Amino acid sequence: MKRRDFMKLSSLVSSGMLMNFNGVPLYAFEGDSLLHKIAKNSLNDKVLVLIEMHGGNDGLNTVIPINQYGQYYNHRANIAIPENGLRKFITLDTTLPDNRQVGLHPDMTAAKAMYDQGNFAVIQNVSYENMNGSHFRSRDVWMMGGGYNDYYNSGWMGRYLDHTYPGYPDNYPSPQIPDPLAIEMGTSVSLAFHRDQGIPAGLSIQDPVAFYNLINSVGIDPPITLPDTHAGDEIEYIMQIEKQANSYAERLKDVYQAGTNSNVVYPDLYPYIAPASSKHNPLAPQLKVISRLLSGGIGTKIFICRIGGFDSHANQVVNNNPTMGSHAALLYHISSAMKAFYDDLQNMGLADRVLSMTFSEFGRRVVSNASYGTDHGNAAPMMVFGTCINPGVYGVNPDLANLQYGNIPMEFDYRQVFTSVVKDWFNAPDQALQDVHFEQFVDSRIDYVRCKSLSTSELFQQNLSLNCYPNPTNQELFIDYTLKQEVNLKIELFDLTGRSLGAIEDAPNTPGSHSVMFNFGQVISGTYLVRMYANDAVLTRKVILSKS
Amino acid sequence: MASLSPITGLLGKQRAAHLLRRATMGPTLQDITTFSSYTGQAAFNALLQNDPSPAFPIDPNTGTDWIYPNVPDPAQINDIWSDLTRSWWLSNIKNSGPNLTERMLWFYHTHIPVILTRISWSPQFAIDYLRLLRHYSLGNYKDLVKAICIDNAMLIHLDGNLNIKSVPQENFGRELLELFTVGKGAEVALGDYTNFTEQDVKALTKVLTGWGIDSTFQTVDPITGIPSGKVKADNNSNATQHDVTVKQFSPAFNSQTIQTPNVANWTCSTVSVQTELSDAIDMVFSSSHNAKHIVRRLYRQFVYFEITPTIETDIIEPLATTLMANNYDLMSVLEVLLQSEHFYDLDSPPTNDNSVGAIIKSPVDLIFGTLRFFELNGPNPSTNLTQHYAMYGQLLQQLSLQGLELFEPVDVAGYDPYFQVPSFHRYWISANYLANRYKFAELLINGFSSGGTSLLKLDVLPFVEAKAAQASDPALLVQDLVEWLIPITIDQARFDYFKDDILLNSGAIDWTNEWNTYQSTSNNTLVKAQLELLVKSIMQSPEYQLF
Structure with missing residues (x-):
């Protein structure tokens, strides 16, 4: 495809020098006295990986309510995970109260290991009001971030990205934001990344190098003017996708090739009995690519992986062993792939930037059917993975004696879960939450994100303070700050586009009050931001440089 | 306003080309010339000229087909049969004449899909499913739905064969309402989707209990001559798994009940089960939601994906009335639509919603439309079967690279571009798919080959x-x-x-x-x-x- 638009960016990049700084590659431009870090993005460096369990996951065979095992067994004797024997469920945590005592499917040993390291959580009974029994409608609801009676043409992630990166697609990629805003592993882009208008904010890829080679081998100049017809609309859409592909293909290849995986072996085969079509791990290769892209310094905020095969109306277990079969294999694949992914990320020092979670359009009926399967149901657990989470079991075991039309009723709205991503993980401002349509879930969001930016009152409790003077200044800026405890500290200055002017070298990180000085040097007059990062807290002050 | 009034006069080249692009699998220059001298009505009549049914595909292992009374080669593997079946379908698309048959078959498949891997263990099932769609390609939609309910492939694909009176299995009943007939309206209350409710899913599921597959192919539909599933019955032809209780439907279907005829001793004859199914389908088809749902699908296939309130009022509703007045003969709708001012962007007064050239080609349309236009033929199957299949194998791979796993949609609703809001056909365009569409042009001109032998090449x-x-x-x-x-x-x-x-x-x-x-x-x-x-x-x- 034609690379006109890309030339601007690549010439800019090639005039500079690629450096590597604490595992994050930076572009440094020659002949510039300051280290001009091109910020990965303007807010924070947190990444979300979503795993879509396509078809409706049987939550009750994923997370077994131990305190109601008798009811559980009676409802689904032909597929129930046993409570005794070699392949009994795995008790997650004996210290939890009775109504949160859960067992994991016996093939989720990796998830149990992650829990024991503090890196796994379960959010029980997630759904939405008037759960829709249709795969398609329900998937749309989850993706669009609305209720049962909303019909948005955009997804919640698309709206978040639209808010955070205004002017998409015309203003991107930019030197500050060189990467796709979101990436869907595979070849198609789902509703999730659709914005209210125009092309989706996401890009789909499998192999970044093959993608680059393909994109660069085809295409002609696009038309300059378009007819005012539906055909013109479609041509414009195709042109925008083409431009998006051109813009990102080389960058993705470069990032991928600059990145690496550690020596972690990603899982492949399910070791027990399952149909041939379920044996291979479809998730692990996707996560391996994501890990390598992250190691190469990609600034993409959201990745989606999809794993299919959950629509288990029939034969979800093999008929002589309810602990094995297609559903068991899928749970094994997710659990083992996630463990490998986080081992890999931890080896490279990247794990704290990545939050992962599963979701599925709905759970399944509590009562199994005669064909060793389950029909469409309602609420189901979501699984959360990460080194920056509060591990645990959120919510209580469903009451299997009081079902709603044979289904598990909702305890949490799925938007309560996703609101924590937007607010706590991405540190999005209130306006973004409104644009995403999650504002009403802020107060009831679920507190599974451990590493989050703190509110002013919370910061006050931590005795953090930051004071910059004189303001306005004409050259030198003094930055005073107080720490209650020793922290990982960085103080960095940015312009309003997010471009870094540089960090303060050797700023003290010990408890007590400190003062450092920043010299604006050749920087031109304008408004700038001082940011202090203290562990997971961020304080920002606005300063004005006014050179007379 | 959008107008269904018929155009007048001869089509001329541009309109003939537009009609043929949408209504067939792609015209040749000769087709366009021929149709350009037709009136709209003559052109439509010509589109109804059916091709003879294509000969069954040949298994290269045995040199014959595997359709009963022939038997599948026990040494053959399922995946190969599946590819032979796909190749057969594509060669039918490639070789069909300038008529509606293959276009309608494609429409039906995208509307009532089956996932091939679920049925590949009995390789005739896929062929019979395609034969059934072909049988009704120019025919009656209600009859097709009655037949598809008990088609062997569909009974497996949506678990209809697992649906028995003691343990109802809702999979098929739900999709029959939601996807194939009335469609889902707004969810106005828990389980009430306007056009149907959860109660209707349960009632219809009961109607559909007790059917099973017949993998001996001894049960043949007398109307189509195509093997079908059968009622699970004892030696006296009494249904053993059919629920004979009264099925109560919701106000969405006027609170009708459906009853099994001639029940005795909690069972009934197989004929009663079939009659009951027919009654229930008649009830579903009496809902105007059903007619509108099908007309919208046709509109998206033949005109454009976006259905505005104007289109709904001016086009969909009158055509739905036509469809019901003609007892679900789809040709009655196409006869109006494909001759209409709206179809040709000639609405009077003029509108600015011109749709000529506005549909994004599916990968099938892109690849096979191109082959048909340039009149390209691959190896002759009667003299070179191996290379014939080698070529179709490569074309199947091209389809896949462009986002179409033929006969293998991810969803039971079919392929995303035919149903997924908000973008419909735009889902054919992702960065990868688009680049592979472009790449196809280069590959075709350079030529596809296998082991050094040319299979297909566009000599410009x-x-x-x-x-x-x-x-x-x-x-x-x-x-x-x-x-x-x-x-x-x-x-x-x-x-x-x-x-x-x-x-x-x-x-x-x-x-x-x-x-x-x-x-x-x-x-x-x-x-x-x-x-x-x-x-x-x-x-x-x-x-x-x-x-």
């Missing part, structure tokens, strides 16, 4: 030599190619880009001189290269992705 030069009005004149030549390949009128700048920048290589080439030299010396090196570049460039344009 002889085609142009045979068809172009005056190939020595660069403007006339480009005009021909643009008209052949691009469904909309392009502006002068775009035309000049193809002529000046591409064909004439920014003025470096004196085309007329080169052409005349080629004619006198047979040295084709330069004109061949430039023509191939031009055709490849047009095929790698956004415009070529449309029809």
Whole structure:
């Protein structure tokens, strides 16, 4: 495809020098006295990986309510995970109260290991009001971030990205934001990344190098003017996708090739009995690519992986062993792939930037059917993975004696879960939450994100303070700050586009009050931001440089 | 307003080309010429001229087909049969005449899909499913639905064969309402989707209990002559798994009840089960939601994906009335739609929602429309079966790279571009898919081959030599190619880009001189290269992705 638009960016990049700084590659431009870090993005460096369990996951065979095992067994004797024997469920945590005592499917040993390291959580009974029994409608609801009676043409992630990166697609990629805003592993882009208008904010890829080679081998100049017809609309859409592909293909290849995986072996085969079509791990290769892209310094905020095969109306277990079969294999694949992914990320020092979670359009009926399967149901657990989470079991075991039309009723709205991503993980401002349509879930969001930016009152409790003077200044800026405890500290200055002017070298990180000085040097007059990062807290002050 | 009034006069070339692109699997230049002298009605009549049923596919292991009374080769493996079946279907698409048959079969498949891997263990089931769609391709939608309910492939695909009175299995009943018939309306209360409710899913599921597959192919539908599933019954032909209780439907279906005829001792005859199924389908089809749902699907297939309130009022509703008045004969709708002012962007008064050239081609349309237009034939299956299948194997791979796993949709609702809001056909376009669509042009011109033997190749030069009005004149030549390949009128700048920048290589080439030299010396090196570049460039344009 034609690379006109890309030339601007690549010439800019090639005039500079690629450096590597604490595992994050930076572009440094020659002949510039300051280290001009091109910020990965303007807010924070947190990444979300979503795993879509396509078809409706049987939550009750994923997370077994131990305190109601008798009811559980009676409802689904032909597929129930046993409570005794070699392949009994795995008790997650004996210290939890009775109504949160859960067992994991016996093939989720990796998830149990992650829990024991503090890196796994379960959010029980997630759904939405008037759960829709249709795969398609329900998937749309989850993706669009609305209720049962909303019909948005955009997804919640698309709206978040639209808010955070205004002017998409015309203003991107930019030197500050060189990467796709979101990436869907595979070849198609789902509703999730659709914005209210125009092309989706996401890009789909499998192999970044093959993608680059393909994109660069085809295409002609696009038309300059378009007819005012539906055909013109479609041509414009195709042109925008083409431009998006051109813009990102080389960058993705470069990032991928600059990145690496550690020596972690990603899982492949399910070791027990399952149909041939379920044996291979479809998730692990996707996560391996994501890990390598992250190691190469990609600034993409959201990745989606999809794993299919959950629509288990029939034969979800093999008929002589309810602990094995297609559903068991899928749970094994997710659990083992996630463990490998986080081992890999931890080896490279990247794990704290990545939050992962599963979701599925709905759970399944509590009562199994005669064909060793389950029909469409309602609420189901979501699984959360990460080194920056509060591990645990959120919510209580469903009451299997009081079902709603044979289904598990909702305890949490799925938007309560996703609101924590937007607010706590991405540190999005209130306006973004409104644009995403999650504002009403802020107060009831679920507190599974451990590493989050703190509110002013919370910061006050931590005795953090930051004071910059004189303001306005004409050259030198003094930055005073107080720490209650020793922290990982960085103080960095940015312009309003997010471009870094540089960090303060050797700023003290010990408890007590400190003062450092920043010299604006050749920087031109304008408004700038001082940011202090203290562990997971961020304080920002606005300063004005006014050179007379 | 959008108008269903018929156009008058002869079609002429442009309208004939538009009609044939949408209603067939792609026209040749000869087809366009033929249809251009037809009136709208004569053209529609011609589109109803069915091809003879294609011969069954041949298994290269046995040299024969595997359709009963022939038996599948026990040494053959399921995946191979599946690919032979897909190849058979594609060769039918490739070879069909200028009529509606294969287009309607494609429409039905995208509307009532089956996932091939679920049925591949009995390789006749897939063939019978396609035969059934073909049987009703120009026919009655209600009859098709009655037959599809008990089709062996569908009974497996949506678990209908697991649905028994003691343990109802809702999978098929739900999708029958939600996808194939009335469709889902707004969810006005828990379990109430306006057009149907959860109660209806449960009641319909009961109606559908007790059917099983017949993998001996002894049960044959007397109307179609195609093997079907059968009622699970004892030796006295009494149904053993059918729920004979009264089925109470919701107000969405006027609170009707459906009853099994002639129940005795909590069972009934197999005939009663079939009668009851027919009664229930008649009830479902009496809902106007059903007619509107099907007409919207037709509209999206034949006109454009976006259905505005104006289109709903002016087009969908009247056509739904027509459909019901004609007892679900889909041709009654197409006869109006495909002759309408709206279809040809000739609404009076004029509207600004012109739809000619506004549908993004599916990968099937892109690849097979191209092969049909250039009249390309691969290896002859009767003399070279191996290479015939090798070619279709490569084309299946191309479809896959462009986002179509033929006969293998991810969803039971089918392929995303046919149902997924908000973008519908735009889901055919992702960065990967688009690049692979463009790549196909290059591959076709370079030629597909297997083991050093050419399988399929677009030789541009002889085609142009045979068809172009005056190939020595660069403007006339480009005009021909643009008209052949691009469904909309392009502006002068775009035309000049193809002529000046591409064909004439920014003025470096004196085309007329080169052409005349080629004619006198047979040295084709330069004109061949430039023509191939031009055709490849047009095929790698956004415009070529449309029809």
